[in-house]
Amino acid sequence: xxxxxRLMHSHTGVGMAGHPGLPQHMQEGTGGTDGDxxxxxxxxxxxxxxxxxxxxLDEAQARKHALNCHRMKPAxxxxxxxxxxxxxxxxxxxxxxxxxxxxxxxxxxxLLAEGVSGPEKGGGSAAAAAAAAAxxxxxxxxxxxxxxxxxxxxxxxxxxxxxLEKYEQACNEFTTxxxxxxxxxxxxxxxxxxxxxxxxxxxxxKFSSIQMQLKQSTCEAVMxxxxxxxxARRKRRNFNKQATEILNEYFYSHLSNPYPSEEAKEELAxxxxxxVAQMKTTLxxxxxxxxxxxxxxxKKNIGKFQEEANMYAAxxxxxxxxxxxxxxxxxxxxxxxxxxxxxxxxxxxxxxxVPPLLCITSTKRLLQF
DNA sequence: TATCATGATTAAGA
DNA sequence: TCTTAATCATGATA
Numbered sequence: 001x002x003x004x005x006r007l008m009h010s011h012t013g014v015g016m017a018g019h020p021g022l023p024q025h026m027q028e029g030t031g032g033t034d035g036d037x038x039x040x041x042x043x044x045x046x047x048x049x050x051x052x053x054x055x056x057l058d059e060a061q062a063r064k065h066a067l068n069c070h071r072m073k074p075a076x077x078x079x080x081x082x083x084x085x086x087x088x089x090x091x092x093x094x095x096x097x098x099x100x101x102x103x104x105x106x107x108x109x110x111l112l113a114e115g116v117s118g119p120e121k122g123g124g125s126a127a128a129a130a131a132a133a134a135x136x137x138x139x140x141x142x143x144x145x146x147x148x149x150x151x152x153x154x155x156x157x158x159x160x161x162x163x164l165e166k167y168e169q170a171c172n173e174f175t176t177x178x179x180x181x182x183x184x185x186x187x188x189x190x191x192x193x194x195x196x197x198x199x200x201x202x203x204x205x206k207f208s209s210i211q212m213q214l215k216q217s218t219c220e221a222v223m224x225x226x227x228x229x230x231x232a233r234r235k236r237r238n239f240n241k242q243a244t245e246i247l248n249e250y251f252y253s254h255l256s257n258p259y260p261s262e263e264a265k266e267e268l269a270x271x272x273x274x275x276v277a278q279m280k281t282t283l284x285x286x287x288x289x290x291x292x293x294x295x296x297x298x299k300k301n302i303g304k305f306q307e308e309a310n311m312y313a314a315x316x317x318x319x320x321x322x323x324x325x326x327x328x329x330x331x332x333x334x335x336x337x338x339x340x341x342x343x344x345x346x347x348x349x350x351x352x353x354v355p356p357l358l359c360i361t362s363t364k365r366l367l368q369f
Numbered sequence: 370t371a372t373c374a375t376g377a378t379t380a381a382g383a
Numbered sequence: 384t385c386t387t388a389a390t391c392a393t394g395a396t397a
Contacts, residue, residue: 238394
């Protein structure tokens with residue numbers, strides 16, 4: 001906006017006489033008294049323009065009117081047009097279109113993928129749909145969580161669109177205002193359509209950077225929401241008592257080799273009827289985790305688990321006795337092994353971890369079954 | 370609110 | 384690829 005005074009200065013600095021772009025009618029008689037008079041006129045006009053910002057609105061309007069009606073105004077305007085044309089030519093190279101910002105593209109893609117921007121996918125995002133699929137429709141608990149997730153995502157979407165609309169409205173208003181201003185100014189100084197376009201681009205770039213901040217914070221909000229709802233670690237659910245009993249029964253009846261096969265894991269998962277609160281893990285993995293934890297904790301503290309081991313071993317023995325009296329096998333994921341199979345490398349290594357006294361008693365007790 | 374129990378994750382190693 | 388060992392994070396309970 002400070003172009004006007006700058007242009008005027010350069011103009012006075014060059015001087016009107018003999019100016020290469022000066023129209024013919026202005027170059028006539030540059031050496032005569034009439035020429036001196038015209039110089040004086042132009043000097044007056046420039047002075048008026050220079051001081052116009054220091055005046056009150058009414059005074060400025062009056063002066064502006066006087067300026068517009070001045071007999072030398074068309075000539076001055078033509079000169080300014082020519083100077084302006086040269087200036088625009090010199091900066092034209094710097095106005096080439098910039099490639100789309102990769103960060104903005106990433107944000108746009110993410111918002112689209114999450115269902116925040118673009119058409120609403122039935123109130124849910126791709127992530128929510130994936131989460132629902134992963135859970136396998138595991139129960140009312142999960143569907144409640146999903147609806148909560150969708151509701152929160154919908155809130156984010158709504159806020160995002162409201163803010164975006166506000167920014168767009170403000171951008172349009174400001175652009176219109178600036179364009180009107182430039183049109184108004186174009187009556188007293190040369191403003192090309194290219195220049196207006198450039199100004200509009202500058203405004204759009206400024207508003208675009210504000211929009212990017214909005215998109216960034218929206219993405220962050222979605223990320224936080226996702227981590228809160230979809231992170232299995234945060235959604236740990238303990239196995240119920242029955243499931244734990246089934247797993248323990250298998251563990252202690254296979255104490256010599258507590259490494260269930262894939263089939264055994266699947267079967268155990270089915271038997272436990274584990275309700276999957278977790279969205280990222282499969283049932284078999286949950287069983288694997290359980291056995292992994294159980295093995296390491298048992299090994300670390302056999303003494304603590306001894307009573308439990310005895311209880312399950314006794315139960316297994318009773319089941320086996322019942323099964324043999326009924327002439328059928330116990331319905332176990334695989335044939336229960338005797339807990340007394342001390343030749344197992346796993347058990348030996350486990351025993352190595354406990355104090356010798358405890359080790360002897362533990363082995364004796366295990367040998368009882 | 371502190372503490373314990375326990376499911377999940379991760380790095381290292383076989 | 385699976386297991387171990389350590390660790391994290393959360394749920395349960397006193």
